[in-house]
Amino acid sequence: MDAGIREFVRNRAFRLCEYCRMPDEFDPLPFCIDHIISQQHHGPTAESNLALSCFNCNSYKGPNIAGIDPETGLLTRLFHPRVDEWSDHFEWDGPRLLGTSPVGRTTIDVLNINDPERLEHRGHLIEEQVFPPPNR
Ligand SMILES: [Zn+2]
Numbered sequence: 420m421d422a423g424i425r426e427f428v429r430n431r432a433f434r435l436c437e438y439c440r441m442p443d444e445f446d447p448l449p450f451c452i453d454h455i456i457s458q459q460h461h462g463p464t465a466e467s468n469l470a471l472s473c474f475n476c477n478s479y480k481g482p483n484i485a486g487i488d489p490e491t492g493l494l495t496r497l498f499h500p501r502v503d504e505w506s507d508h509f510e511w512d513g514p515r516l517l518g519t520s521p522v523g524r525t526t527i528d529v530l531n532i533n534d535p536e537r538l539e540h541r542g543h544l545i546e547e548q549v550f551p552p553p554n555r
Contacts, residue, residue, distance in 0.1 A: 420452060420464055428452050432471035435552055437500035438480075439516065439532045441473045442552055445544055448474035455499055457482035470500040479531045486529035488521045498526040511551050514541035 429450075434443045436450065443450045453472035456462030459482040472480070480497070488495040498508055508523030509516055516532050518524030527533060544550035 424464075424466065424469070425452055427466065428469045428471050431466075432500075433552070435471065436473035436476055437470040437505070438472060438476040438498060438526060438530055439537070440505070440552055441541075442550070443471075443473070445549065446473050450474065451477040453477050453480065455501060456484055460484055467501055475534070475537060476530045476532065479529060483529050486525040488525045489528050490524055491521065493521065495521045495525040497529060498522050506554055514538045514545055 429443075434450075435441065436443075436446075437453075451472050451474060453470045453476075454462045454464065455468050455470050458464075462468045483497060485494055485496045487493070498505075503522065508518060508520045508526070510519055511517070515538060516527055518527045531537075541550055
């Protein structure tokens with residue numbers, strides 16, 4: 420992937436993880452350019468299939484494109500940052516991210532967004548009043 424497309428994806432996302440909205444400047448781990456539909460499922464390396472992702476979200480997502488909604492037990496697709504509106508699927512409860520739809524709940528579960536270490540990190544950023552970022 421060339422540097423130009425990486426920079427385009429970073430800037431389009433305002434340098435926030437497009438899943439958990441962590442700003443890259445506050446994360447010690449390097450952010451990744453995520454294939455929303457993974458290459459294993461023939462997702463192209465095209466702007467319409469790329470998203471900025473923190474290392475944690477990207478690692479847990481892996482090649483997954485779906486999961487099991489923890490509330491209903493039903494097979495459910497993951498959040499698609501190019502198609503879905505973030506605020507239609509997620510809301511904050513302090514440092515904890517809540518899924519307000521099946522897609523939101525499933526994405527939080529598969530990407531392990533409320534892992535205790537991640538909650539603690541977001542809690543510190545909230546105390547410093549630099550998180551969550553404004554909705555755009
Ligand atoms: Zn993330």
